[in-house]
Amino acid sequence: MVTKHALPGSERKVEQGATVIGQCDPAEQIEVIVILRRQQQAQFDALMKRIEAGDPSVKPLSREALAKDYGAAPEDIAKVHTFAAAHGLTVAREDPAARSVVLSGTIAQFQSAFEVKLERYQHHSAGQFRGRTGMISVPDDLHGVVEAVLGLDNRPQARPHFRIRPPFVAARAQQVSFTPPQLASLYQFPQGDGSGQCVGIIELGGGYNTSDLKTYFSNLGVSEPKVTSVGVDQGGNHPSGDPNGPDGEVTLDIEIVGAIVPGAAIAVYFTQNSDAGFLDAVSRAVHDTTNKPSVISISWGAPESVWTSQSMQAFNSLLQSAAALGVTICAASGDSGSSDGSGGGDQVDFPASSPYVLACGGTHLSASGSSITHEVVWNDGEQGGASGGGVSTAFPVPAWQQGLSATSTGGASKPLSGRGVPDVAGDASPMTGYSVLIDGTETVVGGTSAVAPLWAALITRINAAKGQPAGFVNAKLYKASGVCRDITQGNNGSFAAAKGWDACTGLGSPNGGKVAAAL
Template identity: 75%
Template sequence: MTKHPLPGSERKLAPGSKVVAQCDPSEAIQVVVVLRRKDEQQFDQLMKKIEAGAPDARPLTREELEQRFGASADDVAKLKAFASQHRLAVVREDASARTVVLGGSIDQFQKAFDVQLHDYEHHSMGRFRGRTGAISLPDDLHGVVKAVLGLDDRPQARPHFRIRPPFQAARAQQTSFTPLQLASLYHFPQGDGSGQCIGIIELGGGYRKADLDSYFSSLGVQAPKVVAVGVDQGGNHPTGDPNGPDGEVTLDVEIAGAIAPGASIAVYFTTNSDAGFIDAVSRAVHDTANKPSVISISWGAPESVWTAQSMNAFNDVLQSAAAIGVTVCAASGDSGSNDGVSDGGDHVDFPASSPYVLACGGTSLQGSGQTVTHEVVWNDGANGGASGGGVSGTFAVPAWQEGLSASGVRGAKRALTGRGVPDVAGDASPLTGYDVIVDGSNTVVGGTSAVAPLWAALIARINGAKGAPVGFVNPKLYKAAGACNDITQGNNGSYAATAGWDACTGLGSPNGAKVAAAL
């Protein structure tokens, strides 16, 4: 049987990784295989309408998506035949999400996909299972399989939150806000999101019910219904360390829940690997039990650390979300225009750079009551964090960004050569951050992580009042000049804020009432 490399599956060693051992050949692992869509051409035509904001672009139901554009029975059968030939078990199959999870030993997977797996050690990633080179597939699966994820389990993404450092006298301007105060400053429309579900994606950590109860009661808000959904080997496992992923999980739930307490909140917990991340977002998009109408993602990584197969598979899931009218809000990153990559270049964060998400950047805010007195790009200096933003090196300029340009700090304006990030913004500096309770302590947190659930809660309020999801919002927001507070001061490193869209804060921070009218 001849085999060919799966396009985009090549893995490189992360600089600084070293091999510490051969993997134990008998160790049991699971791998997620992503299959192609039925009727790809029809789907592309539908997406063109949705991306253009065409008035007749009706979103599909989850059921229609599965029937018309799920995986074909024939493709699933081919993969199962391949699995049984290599004595791999089918753990789970989901035709609507086009995924099949296979289980088996490392030895079986190495033979099935022609790969060598080793244990690696890396100073920041710790110990992980990895591979180099490409994955190979037999001829009859060529074009059928889009991605094979999970052979490599290196940590894929990082959370985008920052806990405020201890008080410094020099920074006497520190203030903080509750989510409700921000909803008021940003003129969010009335409503509590009732009838909606907000999906939140988490790659580790957990929340404690006692934290949520005491937080919502301190705000005088009825506690929302929160459910934990375990994906693959994930689950709600608080670590007791507020600086770890617990900070991310609790922040996301508390912000979304405070602003939209009438909505239910489904938290999808998974492992921090590309397979886990993609599978959790897919589970949220296709979830027919909780049915989230908006999804908040506060994790990401520079485009440069993703394989092409992972990015394409993830982007496909985000495209499905747009097709069924689910709004996805993603944090644009906390490390300014280089996204924490030290190669001297500019980078954007993915999944924020996908054209199918609402990418959320950061500002630094002052104000009280319903009046914002001062709002600039979030940039607290080299170690303090700054709004992620820039130009994608992977995705083309979407229809709704055509004709826009990014302004550099030296005043040069360049027409966009790729998808511009972010689309919108909101308060993100830890120095003007959010009051939350994490692992029993009152703390102030910032980061673009806070902006994704802030926008998700706004969308949930709008959906609740409208009685229908607003769906893929980007074309409408870009058309509705003035729905956001334009941020014209500050920079995120290489890019500067200007009138109109910019690569620091996008269209600006929300004027909730105007956003509701535009959608």
């Protein structure tokens, strides 16, 4: 008799607004990702403590060393092979470094293997998807070995954090827009084109047109960067022709990075929008031994409450691997202010709320000539969007945020009870947004989606100048004083800007030269 164990953190509830519309076809083929425990976890935790403390003597691990010392153990992978064979599943791929084994089989086989019931759901905004409720079960010999099983359900997990400026806004202050090189100059980025570096960009849908990129960079007078598209789990570069859809996100990310570091290679990892797809694309970028990105930009996310704890923990563990490899990850903090669009109370956005990413919030920027005249928290009101930020309920206060407080809009200041979001900020209001070219149309875009690639480009310039990766930058940025332009005006709903760190703009917007000196 095989004892089955519920997989901790795997519980799924029916999403609000979703209804079951029927059974899944038992013969349908799907792929599921099994994430395994890390070898030498205690030793790895000790290494992470030193990285989190900003210990300058810690050198980044090579991708080979990480795989060998802290990947999945061969005997753990063998156990998954045995389990798969017993249930008629096949092993489609395995990656010991990423601690992942991808299994392929029919819905009927997976339902029996993990004791789940998969059904078809309809949701007013997410459309149709495959879902489940309750827990996932694993047998005795995988108990404690498997950390997450992702992909049984494929509900859309995240949303892009960009906002296209509305074509007509009555009685608003004058609208301005900036090209990415103008912003790099206003924020005093150090010189350089990022040569010798690679920037990874994560996309959960959409695509880019090479003709857009050619025209855009040529109009800016910038040499065209080398852009490679990497398909993950049936994902690929598939432009839809709708600039308001994911194409807007993809093109925006590439154009901002490419305009500021045209000498860097850009690898765009395309996948499906599900928790399994999202995790797998970031994993592919972090462990990519071909393109070897030193910086990864993520402009997608969702409120912490919509993630299962198994997917959030597996994702966070992957982000720790990135920190150990010296890969900097910049993530957008969200565009819906302190509620993160959750519809219920204050929430922060994940993956921005992971302590292993540089969470990027938003500002509204005014400039005259080559200098910034005024910069406040981005908050364009209910319909217009605002900088995501607040306090995590999933992650504790990291070492480098000890002693900080979040100021509420009412003026009260409370010590952080969890990881504070964001860490830094940059121009994000569509009213003072970025001039880009999407699906043949010149448009102005804002959102914290623009801030993640902006910071990614800054760190790429710093890496290229230094000839080595800055790696995990949070501890260093919080330690150094005055590397960011402190934003002290505005709010994002529940939280207000304040002197020093705040839950709207973090430490502030970049002074590129000072950031470079601190890193």
